[in-house]
Amino acid sequence: MRSFLRKEFWDDRNKPILFIQWALIILAVVLYFQSYDSIEYFYSGILRLIAGIITLLTGIENYIVKKKEYIFWFILTIMFCGMGIDKLMY
Numbered sequence: 001m002r003s004f005l006r007k008e009f010w011d012d013r014n015k016p017i018l019f020i021q022w023a024l025i026i027l028a029v030v031l032y033f034q035s036y037d038s039i040e041y042f043y044s045g046i047l048r049l050i051a052g053i054i055t056l057l058t059g060i061e062n063y064i065v066k067k068k069e070y071i072f073w074f075i076l077t078i079m080f081c082g083m084g085i086d087k088l089m090y
Helices: 002-008 015-034 041-065 070-088
Strands: none
Touching: 015 041, 041 070
């Protein structure tokens, strides 16, 4: 079990991507609680852009590990970033 965790999750190639994802998730939670009481299109757009960046990093991680579903994550990235940019244009 320990060798599986070391090989799969703590591989040197994926470790920086994992830390960036966690930092973005923490930033998204802070922004969500900032805009919890009011309707702010700016915060909503930023949250969707952060979700797009997180899915992009997941797609890159799947590409590095050579999984086949990385194309799904890249399409999801385009959708999230498109919705975020649309919200920021208001």
